[in-house]
Amino acid sequence: MKVARFYAPGEIKLEDAPEPSPGPGEVKLRVRNCSTCGTDVKISRHGHHHIVPPRVIGHEIAGEIVELGEGVTGWSVGDGVQVIAAIPCGECVECRAGWLTICPNQESMGYHYDGGFAEYMIVPRKVLKVDGLNRIPEGLSFAEASVAEPLACVLNGQELAGVGAGDTVVVVGAGPIGCLHVRLARSRGAKHVTLVELNAERLKVAADLVQPDAAICPAEVDPIDEVLKLTDGRGASVVITAAASGKAQEDALKMVARRGRISFFGGLPKDNPIIACDSNLVHYRELTIVGANGSSPAHNKRALELIARGEVPVADLITHRLPLDRVLEAIETVADGKAIKVTVEP
Incomplete structure (x- = not known):
């Protein structure tokens, strides 16, 4: 499969990689859309202290389940899903108080775990633990669902x-x-x-x-x-x-x-x-x-509902759609400020 890996500022490489297999409690996705944002621009140019290269980046993720790891229930192959970007621990003082957006132990897709600029990816068990895998409502496209994370x-x-x-x-x-x-x-x-x-x-x-x-x-x-x-x-x-x-x-x-x-x-x-x-x-x-710091798993669920109900339309905000082999172009399109939303379609 193809992936876009960050190695260093100014060095993102499109590479071949073996398809991953889900471990216990994990889910494997076929990535359908991974939208881009200003954070991807900053990572590409300056890196990030939470990213230890090499790392597949991309955190506005929507895709289709293709394999379930041992012990995963409530999901089926073929389900369309959106993935949270910020992963709270669910156990600290802040999380127990309901303040999941300021969890001091927070991890992130595309930072601590390989993200969505890939044909296939693994949703880690920590995401499922905090109810961070969200079913895409019927009639909503993968591209629209990927915008649920920024919303x-x-x-x-x-x-x-x-x-x-x-x-x-x-x-x-x-x-x-x-x-x-x-x-x-x-x-x-x-x-x-x-x-x-x-x-x-x-x-x-x-x-x-x-x-x-x-x-x-x-x-x-x-x-x-x-x-x-x-x-x-x-x-x-x-x-x-x-x-x-x-x-x-x-x-x-x-x-x-x-x-x-x-x-x-x-x-x-x-x-x-x-x-x-x-x-x-x-x-x-x-x-x-x-x-305001990011979002919680519950915010992601509600964002999907707002989009699906037409209360916050997003389809027309997606001004550019590019394949994975043009991911560098996608990031630069965000950087030049002429696009609204740019999505990558592996």
Whole structure:
């Protein structure tokens, strides 16, 4: 079979490998879709401290069960499934409290275990242990199911920020995550959603797809002034920074309403994670700032349901489909910022 293995920054090789066999408690998949994201770009260029090469990467996985390991029950050959990316231990203090997204023992597909840029792969027993193998609802394509993983992360972020009926929401960043935030906010009852993106071309592509109520390009206008104008001077009730930008986080403090919530959804570069925060704005306006880290197995299940019910459509966000032998092209397509969602179809 063919796999795409990461060896070092700038060195991902398409190779032949023997088909794996599932051990006890494991499941073997024929990978049908493994979608790509900005994390794959970062891994390809800089590596990751949790990845010990060589490693098959790819973590937005959907496929078909082709073999069951000893002791696996409740599944059948031919079942279509989606696989969680982040694997909590299920046993630590945080997991027992229900905070699976911040499990200190978390492992990940494509990092600690071979991922989905392969024709076949093994779902480890730890995934099944935490109920992280999810049946794809009838009528949903493998490509759509692969987008459940990023949507699950978006769902976690919006739950933490309390996005709900009547909210005015600003989403900063018009990549696939920003587009999912726009659509999920709408499905959760937000009355007005604004999309902000520095790249005018990317903003146009995204806005044409997800149709926000307003689109703002900070390269052309002051985004803080524009948000205040749109909200009669109050500011947005929720601002979500779905971009790795300290400036976006700083701006969020100035465009959010009193008692507003800010989600620092996108992490910052590890060599520049510090921002200027006017603590008095937080204090006197009673602002809430929340982080968001990945998703739980339950978020993945609910994301699949949201997609299947049509509450958060994703099919039109998949702008590029490439075979496994063009996986490097897929990653570079994500990097150049012109695509929304790129999926690999082994």
